[in-house]
Amino acid sequence: xxxxxxxxxxxxxxxxxxxxxxxxxxxxxxxxxxxxxxxxxxxxxxxxxxxxxxxxxxxxxxxxxxxxxxxxxxxxxxxxxxxxxxxxxxxxxxxxxxxxxxxxxxxxxxxxxxxxxxxxxxxxxxxxxxxxxxxxxxxxxxxxxxxxxxxxxxxxxxxxxxxxxxxxxxxxxxxxxxxxxxxxxxxxxxxxxxxxxxxxxxxxxxxxxxxxxxxxxxxxxxxxxxxxxxxxxxxxxxxxxxxxxxxxxxxxxxxxxxxxxxxxxxxxxxxxxxxxxxxxxxxxxxxxxxxxxxxxxxxxxxxxxxxxxxxxxxxxxxxxxxxxxxxxxxxxxxxxxxxxxxxxxxxxxxxxxxxxxxxxxxxxxxxxxxxxxxxxxxxxxxxxxxxxxxxxxxxxxxxxxxxxxxxxxxxxxxxxxxxxxxxxxxxxxxxxxxxxxxxxxxxxxxxxxxxxxxxxxxxxxxxxxxxxxxxxxxxxx
Amino acid sequence: xxxxxxxxxxxxxxxxxxxxxxxxxxxxxxxxxxxxxxxxxxxxxxxxxxxxxxxxxxxxxxxxxxxxxxxxxxxxxxxxxxxxxxxxxxxxxxxxxxxxxxxxxxxxxxxxxxxxxxxxxxxxxxxxxxxxxxxxxxxxxxxxxxxxxxxxxxxxxxxxxxxxxxxxxxxxxxxxxxxxxxxxxxxxxxxxxxxxxxxxxxxxxxxxxxxxxxxxxxxxxxxxxxxxxxxxxxxxxxxxxxxxxxxxxxxxxxxxxxxxxxxxxxxxxxxxxxxxxxxxxxxxxxxxxxxxxxxxxxxxxxxxxxxxxxxxxxxxxxxxxxxxxxxxxxxxxxxxxxxxxxxxxxxxxxxxxxxxxxxxxxxxxxxxxxxxxxxxxxxxxxxxxxxxxxxxxxxxxxxxxxxxxxxxxxxxxxxxxxxxxxxxxxxxxxxxxxxxxxxxxxxxxxxxxxxxxxxxxxxxxxxxxxxx
Numbered sequence: 001x002x003x004x005x006x007x008x009x010x011x012x013x014x015x016x017x018x019x020x021x022x023x024x025x026x027x028x029x030x031x032x033x034x035x036x037x038x039x040x041x042x043x044x045x046x047x048x049x050x051x052x053x054x055x056x057x058x059x060x061x062x063x064x065x066x067x068x069x070x071x072x073x074x075x076x077x078x079x080x081x082x083x084x085x086x087x088x089x090x091x092x093x094x095x096x097x098x099x100x101x102x103x104x105x106x107x108x109x110x111x112x113x114x115x116x117x118x119x120x121x122x123x124x125x126x127x128x129x130x131x132x133x134x135x136x137x138x139x140x141x142x143x144x145x146x147x148x149x150x151x152x153x154x155x156x157x158x159x160x161x162x163x164x165x166x167x168x169x170x171x172x173x174x175x176x177x178x179x180x181x182x183x184x185x186x187x188x189x190x191x192x193x194x195x196x197x198x199x200x201x202x203x204x205x206x207x208x209x210x211x212x213x214x215x216x217x218x219x220x221x222x223x224x225x226x227x228x229x230x231x232x233x234x235x236x237x238x239x240x241x242x243x244x245x246x247x248x249x250x251x252x253x254x255x256x257x258x259x260x261x262x263x264x265x266x267x268x269x270x271x272x273x274x275x276x277x278x279x280x281x282x283x284x285x286x287x288x289x290x291x292x293x294x295x296x297x298x299x300x301x302x303x304x305x306x307x308x309x310x311x312x313x314x315x316x317x318x319x320x321x322x323x324x325x326x327x328x329x330x331x332x333x334x335x336x337x338x339x340x341x342x343x344x345x346x347x348x349x350x351x352x353x354x355x356x357x358x359x360x361x362x363x364x365x366x367x368x369x370x371x372x373x374x375x376x377x378x379x380x381x382x383x384x385x386x387x388x389x390x391x392x393x394x395x396x397x398x399x400x401x402x403x404x405x406x407x408x409x410x411x412x413x414x415x416x417x418x419x420x421x422x423x424x425x426x427x428x429x430x431x432x433x434x435x436x437x438x439x440x441x442x443x444x445x446x447x448x449x450x451x452x453x454x455x456x457x458x459x460x461x462x463x464x465x466x467x468x469x470x471x472x473x474x475x476x477x
Numbered sequence: 478x479x480x481x482x483x484x485x486x487x488x489x490x491x492x493x494x495x496x497x498x499x500x501x502x503x504x505x506x507x508x509x510x511x512x513x514x515x516x517x518x519x520x521x522x523x524x525x526x527x528x529x530x531x532x533x534x535x536x537x538x539x540x541x542x543x544x545x546x547x548x549x550x551x552x553x554x555x556x557x558x559x560x561x562x563x564x565x566x567x568x569x570x571x572x573x574x575x576x577x578x579x580x581x582x583x584x585x586x587x588x589x590x591x592x593x594x595x596x597x598x599x600x601x602x603x604x605x606x607x608x609x610x611x612x613x614x615x616x617x618x619x620x621x622x623x624x625x626x627x628x629x630x631x632x633x634x635x636x637x638x639x640x641x642x643x644x645x646x647x648x649x650x651x652x653x654x655x656x657x658x659x660x661x662x663x664x665x666x667x668x669x670x671x672x673x674x675x676x677x678x679x680x681x682x683x684x685x686x687x688x689x690x691x692x693x694x695x696x697x698x699x700x701x702x703x704x705x706x707x708x709x710x711x712x713x714x715x716x717x718x719x720x721x722x723x724x725x726x727x728x729x730x731x732x733x734x735x736x737x738x739x740x741x742x743x744x745x746x747x748x749x750x751x752x753x754x755x756x757x758x759x760x761x762x763x764x765x766x767x768x769x770x771x772x773x774x775x776x777x778x779x780x781x782x783x784x785x786x787x788x789x790x791x792x793x794x795x796x797x798x799x800x801x802x803x804x805x806x807x808x809x810x811x812x813x814x815x816x817x818x819x820x821x822x823x824x825x826x827x828x829x830x831x832x833x834x835x836x837x838x839x840x841x842x843x844x845x846x847x848x849x850x851x852x853x854x855x856x857x858x859x860x861x862x863x864x865x866x867x868x869x870x871x872x873x874x875x876x877x878x879x880x881x882x883x884x885x886x887x888x889x890x891x892x893x894x895x896x897x898x899x900x901x902x903x904x905x906x907x908x909x910x911x912x913x914x915x916x917x918x919x920x921x922x923x924x925x926x927x928x929x930x931x932x933x934x935x936x937x938x939x940x941x942x943x944x945x
Binding site: 090091135284287321363366435472 | 540541565632633634635636637638651652678681682687692693694695696697699703704705706707714715718719721722723725726727729731732733734735736737738739740741742743745746747749750801804806807851853854855856857858860861895896
């Protein structure tokens with residue numbers, strides 16, 4: 001799964017779609033941290049395809065598609081969730097009902113269009129839903145189970161009848177879940193807006209109706225809009241910016257709600273995302289996430305391998321040491337909370353800094369070391385490592401070895417010197433945001449290296465390393 | 478902000494200063510530059526802790542919501558039948574329960590989940606106890622409270638909120654500091670050396686250990702715990718230049734607040750990690766065998782850290798360690814068995830290691846979890862509840878006891894909030910006040926550490942539960 005992410009992220013010309021899908025994967029979260037899902041690479045890839053293909057579609061379709069995807073069904077346990085049984089005292093599983101509201105659509109509290117909390121008459125936030133609402137919605141998400149058997153792995157199942165209780169390992173994790181009406185709670189369900197889903201409907205119709213209710217809740221625009229701004233632009237958007245994005249969600253200009261193309265346009269073309277005046281704002285920017293730091297480096301310097309493969313196998317290292325790997329969050333609450341605020345500087349300024357939740361003594365220093373290793377040794381952990389002990393695959397090893405192309409940088413250094421080198425890297429890796437002071441510090445270091453006989457390649461390596469360690473790179477503005 | 482900023486930028490090369498890494502103020506080894514040069518000097522200047530009254534408090538967070546109604550089960554005929562009837566297909570067979578003989582339950586019999594063999598042994602030998610039906614509360618709560626204005630914890634039954642409440646004990650707020658942090662704010666001056674925070678986290682950033690002055694210091698479970706900068710101990714031309722350049726980049730004045738926060742985090746991390754790494758490298762080896770799984774290895778690292786307590790110069794430490802995967806909405810029986818078995822094996826080794834280090838009386842470990850789960854099955858698992866049972870162990874604990882009330886396990890009983898969500902009868906505050914008092918807090922400190930404690934307990938000599 002990680003392989004295909006990097007293949008896409010590094011080769012795809014559609015950079016924006018990749019960024020959008022990656023951002024969505026941190027809202028509509030599933031995780032390969034669950035071992036049973038980790039072994040379902042194709043299924044996870046199919047889940048990511050929903051986000052990738054649907055990134056600029058309609059959010060309602062995304063909600064429906066992820067709700068019915070077997071990976072989500074397994075991850076949040078509405079796969080094989082069945083109606084309550086009064087005789088045995090069982091009740092429908094509430095997991096998906098809770099998280100689709102708390103994390104995928106409306107959040108815990110009612111919001112104004114600008115993303116700020118609505119307050120009641122005594123100044124308290126207003127809960128968006130109650131425990132009873134969760135119990136009612138849980139009844140909606142009953143009856144879903146396998147859509148198809150995995151007949152590639154188990155051809156003998158080709159003609160078997162579909163079973164509600166089929167084991168997860170037997171099912172095709174790329175085919176949407178199907179409704180088993182006899183396991184569905186056909187009673188009446190009361191929705192959060194007071195509307196009622198009538199008894200005796202088809203289960204799928206119940207789900208469509210419930211998703212309509214959630215999708216049309218006024219919180220969705222500001223809730224999802226703000227999370228996407230966090231992912232793509234900045235950690236502390238003004239309420240006015242959130243409002244502009246939420247309004248694009250509410251209406252794309254053609255009376256269509258949930259048009260994500262309009263939402264991403266509103267996010268990325270907003271003055272607050274583009275105008276240089278915001279560089280003056282001390283609260284501007286966001287911490288680049290671990291995955292972003294390395295994909296930014298690779299993209300900037302045209303990473304390639306003789307075989308053309310980017311089958312990076314560093315998932316566990318990334319999880320352990322950097323606390324972020326593709327589709328590997330610790331839980332549906334993602335790698336970090338949107339409300340996290342670093343204590344010493346961020347919280348006192350009443351700001352948030354979500355990705356700082358995974359920047360601490362282990363991940364901060366490991367990042368510096370890993371960046372150095374990656375730049376200077378370039379041993380990006382391709383499949384190569386996995387195959388090291390297999391002589392038969394020795395050729396593949398070399399064929400898979402990825403390298404950055406730094407030839408242009410070396411030539412700039414040799415022809416025009418250190419300042420020109422830094423100016424070039426500043427432009428292609430840092431959007432021109434290295435300050436004069438940062439540039440001077442690094443220039444002095446590189447000059448000292450040059451004076452002590454370090455070669456051109458070493459100078460370029462160290463230029464990249466110091467830049468990737470610098471606050472000007474790490475905080476993306 | 479400016480205060481931290483300027484202090485953290487000041488250099489104290491070669492001076493022995495009482496600093497505070499936890500504050501973001503790291504004077505002893507300031508900056509990355511002189512790490513290698515200062516190493517020997519620092520070790521020579523450090524006075525080891527001679528008080529000898531070490532106390533370690535190990536918080537084990539069972540993330541996801543431990544179904545503790547299957548961990549500790551009533552075994553007597555009528556109570557077991559009640560349990561079996563509500564749990565249905567999820568009930569542990571009576572014959573498989575591991576017998577325990579609590580000394581304070583008026584003859585009511587109990588058994589443990591069959592995976593908990595080490596726990597059974599610790600309990601029976603008087604070194605472990607359970608706190609029963611405990612949960613996050615603002616004030617005592619009953620079924621009728623639900624109808625009146627009695628305040629509820631924010632986000633009841635939600636993972637993120639409930640897990641935070643256990644760590645803050647301020648369930649009326651979403652942005653409180655942790656009680657372990659507030660505890661450390663009071664006690665950190667017991668520690669002769671402040672290079673490394675007294676709150677050590679094996680699982681990164683957490684709320685529990687975050688105080689006003691002291692916050693968590695994160696370590697890993699491999700090697701010497703801390704990651705140190707490549708070449709940090711080398712003093713050749715290149716590595717000196719590299720450290721100086723990083724220092725220069727991080728020492729700049731940044732207008733942007735996030736850049737300042739980033740620079741500060743890196744500098745702090747580097748300083749503390751360097752001290753910690755060398756302490757563990759010079760600490761005692763642990764002979765006790767631990768499992769190869771990550772949770773066991775994390776507890777082994779806790780043991781190594783405790784073994785290095787004199788080198789670190791500390792007499793009080795808290796630890797935070799997480800074991801995830803407890804959100805058993807489905808496949809409860811299998812998954813819960815595996816998790817409890819993993820927990821039991823690791824704490825068995827840890828307990829042995831504490832004896833090996835001679836600190837069996839000085840280290841107390843305890844579990845917290847998001848919430849207990851609902852009593853009835855959802856078919857294959859259980860959903861989010863409220864009250865549940867916690868495990869406390871260590872020789873200091875007055876063990877072989879259940880603290881708090883054990884709830885009835887039938888639907889619609891007086892503690893059932895609806896659907897088998899059990900209202901806690903003991904608050905986290907009472908449970909944690911016991912731990913805080915044992916750890917060295919005074920009665921008068923409790924208001925600061927656990928601001929809601931007075932809603933549950935009027936100070937007396939015995940402590941809220943009489944656990945120590």
